Amino acid sequence: MPNTLGKPNLEIFADTLLMEAKKDSKIIVVTSDSRGSGKLVPFGKELPQQIVEVGIAEQNLVGISAGLSASGKKVFAVSPASFLTARSLEQIKNDIAYSDHPVALVGISAGISYGQLGSTHHSIHDFAVMRCINNMTIVAPADNFEASEVIKQAVNYNHPLYIRYGKKPMLDIHSGKTQFQIGKAIIIEEGEDVALIATGETVQRAFLASQILKENNINPTIVSMHTIKPFDSETFLNIAKKSKIIVSIEEHSEFGGLGEQCASLLAQNQINTNFKIIGIPDEYMVNGSQSDVLDYYNMSPEKIANTTKSLID
Amino acid sequence: MTSHSKLLKQKSIEYRKTILEIIFNSGAGHTGGSLSCVDILNVLYNSVMDISPKNFSKIDRDHFIQSKGHSVEALYTVLCDCGFFQRNDLDTLNQFNSHFIGHPTKKIPGIEHNTGALGHGLSVAVGLALGLKKDKKKHRVFTLLGDGELSEGSVWEAATSASKYNLDNLVVIIDRNKLQITGGTEEVNPIEPLSNKFESFGFKVQEADGNSIESLLNIFQNIPFQEGMPNMIIANTVKGAGISFIENQVSWHHKVPTQEEFNLAIQELEENLKNA
Secondary structure: OOOOEEEEHHHHHHHHHHHHHHHOOOEEEEEOOOOOOOOOHHHHHHOHHHEEEOOOOHHHHHHHHHHHHHOOOEEEEEEEHHHHOOOOHHHHHHHHHHOOOOOEEEEEOOEOOOHHHOHHHOEOOHHHHHHOOOOOEEEOOOOHHHHHHHHHHHOOOOOOEEEEOOOOEEEOOOOOOOOOEOOEOEEEEOOOEEEEEEOOOHHHHHHHHHHHHHHOOOOOEEEEOOEEEOOOHHHHHHHHHHEEEEEEEEEEEOOOOHHHHHHHHHHHOOOOOEEEEEEEOOOOOOOOOHHHHHHHHHHOHHHHHHHHHHHHO | OOHHHHHHHHHHHHHHHHHHHHHHHHOOOOHHHHHHHHHHHHHHHHHHOOOOOOOOOOOOOOEEEEOOHHHHHHHHHHHHHOOOOOHHHHOOOOOOOOOOOOOOOOOOOOOOOOOOOOOOHHHHHHHHHHHHHHOOOOOOEEEEEEOHHHHOHHHHHHHHHHHHOOOOOEEEEEEEOOEOOOOEHHHHOOOOOHHHHHHHOOOEEEEEEOOOHHHHHHHHHOOOOOOOOOEEEEEEOOOOOOOOOOOOOHHHOOOOOOHHHHHHHHHHHHHHHHHO
């Protein structure tokens, strides 16, 4: 069955949050002049008492979110991922994570979503910096289903949470029978010998790569590792033990993200598998659209398939 | 002088003794800043705020965030006296595996936000005050900032939101002791005219003698200074206040007294207590 093209995950986020906030007046959204890019204009119009606007001030956004949480609100702090996880990192560390306020930090237009706007607006560091902050959960939903489910679960999630959204329409990867649970990886297809482990918007690319591989009589296991922390080590290790080849794919630096998490688990569990990390290397990045940049850095379905095949040969 | 203010004055001297004792015994602490702000904390906890071990787990109470987290010895001392924990707990300060560390942490009963990195407290206090206001709750949020801390840009980000949302339930107190670790605040990075700056950011500003019980009692009675405006108290203090040889000395920012200095300080405080 061909997978249909859904909406941008960002739109699903905003629609779901509005729906949840209509049912629960404790939900408050905090924005830093980011309601437009966060698709939250309808939210602001329909629920003006449930939106707090701080202007272009990300540190203040996070600090105020911590305080609102202390007053009993269920807070979603929404700002471009690049600024949220760098400009206000100390507020995230101290006022959210260390002070244990269950705020949902929503990083919008994450990864290379801003394309030609350049490196100031890209977030290819966010998994790395957020992973080493204690008490922080990190989720990158793959498709519209995951994008919606994570928000529903975030409403009553009792820990600090970082959710990363891209803004391009995504293929509907999941059939609808799938269960989504923060911290539990989703096996999209179970194959043999080869596994593609992806997160966020690169799951779609891994999925399309698997179609190419199937045409070459290679049936990979495909995993949406939507939760980067706490990592579903159990699922990963079960797959790793059965696989001769593992490829991880992420819209993030090769350093400190999904790939290195996988590598750490492989090494520390004495699993000698042919393993490759596909991510953004440590160099001055090329400029272009999100799609062009990801393709350039070996994340086109064809290149993912080729990389996988090269490990077999 | 009323019997209440006399009691608070005695407490302030006792608090200073405790601050010196725990810093001396543990071998670390921020002596100067704790001594400058302890009278403010004394008046807040014993006369102004509706916070106690009984109501602390509830949201319906007053709230306090100490943004200048390094002066934690003063906060521990006052919280201990208010019954949040016992003195023998406090005596574990800085020991391995003690929750009593050099900056406020929520692991300690009575502390509601972890601080230490400067410039954070005001945003959090603004969020709390905004949340209470949205729920039409009458309680207030107090936050204590250092004057050196005002160089942090995040303070001014928070100030804009405080006035935007008309947070007259927010009370910001500046411990204006005019010294920071390197030297005088006006030499390191001038912050004057402070009152004008916060007024232009939409605060209603009043000044008090931050080491005078009467002056503090008086100013807190006037809150809110003006309906619809966040309150700012510039509390003019002396760093190291109450111990003559520690007062106004940059070197006492986080100096630990020697045995001799400790004895002298305690002697001076006990004499003051007799006359209080």
